[in-house]
Amino acid sequence: MPADIACPATAIARFAALAWQNEAEAGELVIAGDPFRRPARARDLSFVALDQPLAMDRLASNMSLALHRLLFNAFETDLLFLPDTGTDAAPDWRRFDEFYGPETAACAAAARPHLERLAFAALEDEVELSGSWSPQLTLAYFCDFLAREERAPGCDEGDPVMTALLSARDPQAAARHYLVQMAPDFLSEASAMARLAPGAYGPLQSALFNILIDEYGAAVHAAKHSSLFAATMASCGLDPRPHAYWQFYQPGSLALSNYFHFVAANKRHFFRYLGALFYTEASLVNITGRQSRTLRRIFGERVETRYFDEHRHIDRHHRGMVLARLIEPAIAAYGARAIAGILRGFEEFRLLQAQADRDLESQLAWAGSLARNDPRLEPHIAAWRAGALRSETFHESLDERSTTHIHPDDRLLLLESGTMTFHPSAGVAVKLCAGDCLFIPRGRLHGSVVTSVDCLYHQPILPAEAAAGLTRAPMAEVAA
Ligand SMILES: [Fe+2]
Ligand SMILES: [Fe+2]
Ligand SMILES: [Fe+2]
Numbered sequence: 001m002p003a004d005i006a007c008p009a010t011a012i013a014r015f016a017a018l019a020w021q022n023e024a025e026a027g028e029l030v031i032a033g034d035p036f037r038r039p040a041r042a043r044d045l046s047f048v049a050l051d052q053p054l055a056m057d058r059l060a061s062n063m064s065l066a067l068h069r070l071l072f073n074a075f076e077t078d079l080l081f082l083p084d085t086g087t088d089a090a091p092d093w094r095r096f097d098e099f100y101g102p103e104t105a106a107c108a109a110a111a112r113p114h115l116e117r118l119a120f121a122a123l124e125d126e127v128e129l130s131g132s133w134s135p136q137l138t139l140a141y142f143c144d145f146l147a148r149e150e151r152a153p154g155c156d157e158g159d160p161v162m163t164a165l166l167s168a169r170d171p172q173a174a175a176r177h178y179l180v181q182m183a184p185d186f187l188s189e190a191s192a193m194a195r196l197a198p199g200a201y202g203p204l205q206s207a208l209f210n211i212l213i214d215e216y217g218a219a220v221h222a223a224k225h226s227s228l229f230a231a232t233m234a235s236c237g238l239d240p241r242p243h244a245y246w247q248f249y250q251p252g253s254l255a256l257s258n259y260f261h262f263v264a265a266n267k268r269h270f271f272r273y274l275g276a277l278f279y280t281e282a283s284l285v286n287i288t289g290r291q292s293r294t295l296r297r298i299f300g301e302r303v304e305t306r307y308f309d310e311h312r313h314i315d316r317h318h319r320g321m322v323l324a325r326l327i328e329p330a331i332a333a334y335g336a337r338a339i340a341g342i343l344r345g346f347e348e349f350r351l352l353q354a355q356a357d358r359d360l361e362s363q364l365a366w367a368g369s370l371a372r373n374d375p376r377l378e379p380h381i382a383a384w385r386a387g388a389l390r391s392e393t394f395h396e397s398l399d400e401r402s403t404t405h406i407h408p409d410d411r412l413l414l415l416e417s418g419t420m421t422f423h424p425s426a427g428v429a430v431k432l433c434a435g436d437c438l439f440i441p442r443g444r445l446h447g448s449v450v451t452s453v454d455c456l457y458h459q460p461i462l463p464a465e466a467a468a469g470l471t472r473a474p475m476a477e478v479a480a
Contacts, residue, residue, distance in 0.1 A: 008050045008051075008114035008117075008118070009045070009050045011107075011110040011111045011114055012045060012050065012070065012111045012114055012115060013042065013045055014107050014110065014111070015070060015073075015074065015107040015108055015110065015111035016040055016042035016045055016070055016111075017042055018098075018103070018104055018107060019098065020036055020037055020038060020095065020098055020099055020104075021038050021039065021040040021042065021070075021073065022039060022042075023039055023040075023041060023042075023043075023403045024039035024247060024401060024403040024404075024447075025401070026399040026400075026401045026449050028247070029247060029423060029447065029449070030239065030244050030245060030247075030427075031243060031244055031245075031246050031247070032239050032241060032244050033084035033086060033087060033241050033244075034084065034092065034095060035081040035084075035241070035242040035243050036081065036083075036092075036095040036096060036098065036099040037095065037243075037246075038069070038072075038073050038243065038246055039246065039247065039403045040066065040069045040070055040073070040403070041066060041403050041405060044062055044066045044405070045066060047062070047063075048062075048063045048066055048067070049063065050114075050118065052118075053117060053118050053119070053120070053121035053122040053125075054067060054118055054119055054122055055122050056122055056123060056126050056351065056352075056355055057355075059251055059252050059255060059352075059355045059356065059359055060250070060251060060252065060358075060359040060362065060406065060443035060444075061251070061406055061408065061443060062405055062406040062407070062408065064119075064251040064255070064406075065250075065251040065254075065405065065406050065445070067115055067118050067119050068119060068251045068254035068255050068258055069249075069254060070111065070115055071112070071115040071116065071119050071254075071258045071262075072184065072249075072254045072257060072258055072261075073108070074108040074111055074112040074115060075112070075258065075261040075262075075265065076188075077099060077100065077104055077105065077108045078195075078265070079188055079191050081099075081242060082096070083095070083096050084241060086241070116262050116266075119255065119258060119262075120258075120259065120262055120348075123259075123348050123351065123352065124344075124348070126348075126351060127344060127347045127348050127351060129340060129343055129344060129347075133339050133340075133343060135331045135332070135335070135339065138331060138339050138342070138343060139323075139327070139328060139331070141343075142278065142323055142327065142346075143323070145282060146282055146319060146323065149282050149283060149285065149286060149319075152286075159287075159290050160357070160361045161178070161357055161360055161361050161364065162290055162291075162294045164360075164361050164364035164365050164368060165178060165294055165298065165364060165368075166294065166297065166298070167368070168364060168367075168368025168369070169368055169369060170368070170428075171298045171368075172236070172298055172299060173367075173368075173425065173427060173428050174364050174367070174368045174425070175236065175294075175295060175298045175299065176236055176237065176238055176426060176427050177248065177363070177364065177367065177425040177426045177427070177428070178360070178364065179232065179233055179236060179238060180238065180245040180248050180249070180426040180427075181249065181250055181252075181253040181360055182229065182253070183229075183233065183242075183243070183245060183249075184243070184249050184253055184254055184257045185253075185256065185257040185260075186225070186226060186229040186307070187226050187229060187230060187240065187242045187243075188226060188242065189215055189224075189225040189226045189229065190212055190215035190216065190225065190226075191261075192257075192260035192261045192263075192264040192265075192273075193208065193211070193212050193215065193260075193264065193277070194212060195261070195264040195265055196208055196264055196267075196270070196273065197209060197212060199267075203325075203329065204325075204326055204329060204330060207321060207325035207326050207329075208326060210321065210325075211281075211318050211321060211322070214314055214318070225307065225310070225311075228304075228306050228307035228310055229307045231304045231306065231307070232295075232303065232304050232305065232306070232307045232308075234304070235299070235302060235303050235304035236295075236299060236303055238426075238427075245426045245427075247403065247404040247447060248404060248423075248425060248426035248445065250356075250359050250360060250363055250445050251359065251406070251445075252355060252356030252357070252358075252359030252360060253356060253359075253360070255352060255355075255356060256349075256352060256353065256356050259276065259348070259349060259352055260273070260276065263276060263345060269341065269345070270341070271330065271334070271337065271338045271340070271341025271342045271344075271345065272341045272342070272344050272345030272348070273345060274322065274326050274327055274330060274338075274341070274342050274345060275327075275341065275342035275343060275344060275345025275346035275347070275348075275349070276345040276346065276348065276349035277322055277326075277345075278319065278322045278323060278326075278327060278342070278346055279345075279346045279349045279350050279353070280349065280353075281315050281318040281319040281322050282315075282319040282322075283353075284311050284312075284315045285311070285312055285315045285316055285319065288308040288309070288311040288312045288315070289308070289312045291305075291308045292305040292308035292309055292312065295308070327342055330342065359443070362441075362443065362444065362471075363425065363444055363445060364425075365471075366424065366441055366444050366471070367424040367425040367428065367444075370424050370430065370438065370439075371438075372430060372432065372436050372437070372438060373436060373437055374437075374439065374470075376469070376470060377412060377437050377439060377470070380412060380460065380462055380466055381412065381414065381437060381460070383460075384412070384414075384458070384460035389460040389461060389462065389463075390460070390461045391458050391459060391460040391461065392411075392458070392459045392461075393456070393457070393458050393459075394455075394456070394457055394458075394459070395454070395455070395456050396450045396454075396455050396457075397450060397453065397454055397455070398450055398451070398452065398453050398454075399449065399450065400449070400450045400455075401447065401448065401449040401450070402447050402448055403447065404423070404445055404446060404447035405445070405446070405447070406442075406443055406444065406445055406446075407440060407442055407444075408442055409442050409461050409462075410439070410440070410441050410442050410461070410462040410464065410466075410467030410470075410471075411439075411440050411459045411460060411461050411462060412437055412438065412439055412440070412458075412459060412460045412462065413432070413437065413438045413439075413440055413448075413457060413459055414436075414437045414457060414458045414459070414460065415432050415433060415434050415435065415436050415437075415455065415456075415457045416434060416456040416457060416458060417434050417452075417454065417455065417456045418433075418434065418450065418451075418452035418453070418454050418455030418456060418457075419431065419432065419433045419434075419450070419451045419452040419455065420432045420448050420449065420450050420451060420452075420455050420457070421448065421449050421451055422438060422446065422447075422448045423446060423447045423448065423449075424444070424445075424446050425445075431451075439462075439467075439470050440459075441467060441470070441471050442467075
């Protein structure tokens with residue numbers, strides 16, 4: 001490897017500088033029909049600590065967002081997308097050729113190992129497998145997990161994400177954002193699994209291929225799981241074309257998808273892949289039941305829930321297949337190596353899923369109760385006016401925009417002059433004018449576009465204790 005691309009910062013910066021990852025234009029809040037356009041924020045890399053892996057408790061951070069966007073793109077340059085033909089415009093082969101061109105391939109290949117290490121090395125440290133795990137003990141542990149999943153379907157209200165959806169001021173807007181978080185994975189579902197189709201590794205390969213066939217709808221395109229999910233999105237008023245809502249993918253959502261690509265693309269992690277696959281197949285039966293019921297409560301009969309209903313059905317089989325036809329024979333054939341990998345993948349994905357759920361729940365809770373000019377902000381505005389708070393000031397002009405991003409601190413957004421549209425989640429636009437104020441907690445994804453000739457605004461930074469009282473808004477009490 002040439003010395004310069006062995007340097008993480010150089011390799012990542014070269015990949016991030018590719019034009020198709022340039023910052024978003026004002027009209028790119030929704031990127032309809034162009035799966036090759038993936039705005040990132042290369043300039044944020046100068047603030048990212050590229051010498052240490054992302055700590056798991058920083059999954060909801062700008063570093064995480066930057067790393068996972070780039071890593072997701074590096075993985076997806078291996079997947080096939082074709083130009084959109086849904087409009088009168090001719091297919092854009094220039095974009096296609098750039099996305100799959102030699103420069104992209106070389107830069108992605110050089111950056112990917114560094115991005116993988118930064119994104120997931122801390123997860124490896126966080127999951128510690130102690131004690132000695134015999135084949136019997138390992139299988140008993142997984143059977144016990146399965147039995148608990150079967151016994152405890154869980155109620156919708158007991159699920160924090162479902163609760164956040166149902167209690168949002170606009171549950172349909174919240175549910176659309178939730179569906180958008182599934183899109184990076186589900187619209188090209190099982191692509192990571194397909195990375196393991198080639199090769200020759202005996203009956204394990206055929207067992208995995210059996211699941212892959214189901215994911216691909218046994219070659220009936222309308223039954224392919226990604227097609228079912230596209231139908232769900234369309235029934236809720238969302239554009240189902242891949243990555244239309246690229247800007248609103250939260251880092252936790254990208255991380256889940258990236259983890260599967262990571263353990264599938266790096267063949268030495270095959271057993272980790274099996275562990276993660278078992279966790280997801282085993283837990284999805286209950287989760288998809290809750291998702292289907294909650295979507296019907298929110299959208300009524302018009303919502304297409306076949307994606308979730310199909311998984312509730314087929315994942316009962318898949319979880320048993322992964323255990324009996326993949327995990328058991330892998331352990332029988334490969335012993336300690338298989339056990340260590342499978343347990344690691346299972347626990348790592350479980351931890352990552354829990355962190356991603358927290359990221360999502362926090363975003364839904366904030367965006368779902370966001371209010372202009374919440375009276376609780378007034379004392380903090382007064383403190384800022386009195387010079388007691390550190391603040392940043394921005395002077396921007398028409399159409400100036402910020403590619404969606406995340407701040408490391410709790411801050412207010414206070415317009416002094418002009419107008420702006422603020423986006424706290426996919427499909428939601430809050431119009432702001434002079435004198436308007438909002439609260440943006442640390443870790444929350446957002447973007448904005450200036451809609452007047454000039455716009456002057458301030459962002460006073462709140463002390464953590466002041467922000468703590470604002471993060472869980474009493475929704476009924478706050479007027480929009
Ligand atoms: Fe599926
Ligand atoms: Fe499945
Ligand atoms: Fe911001």
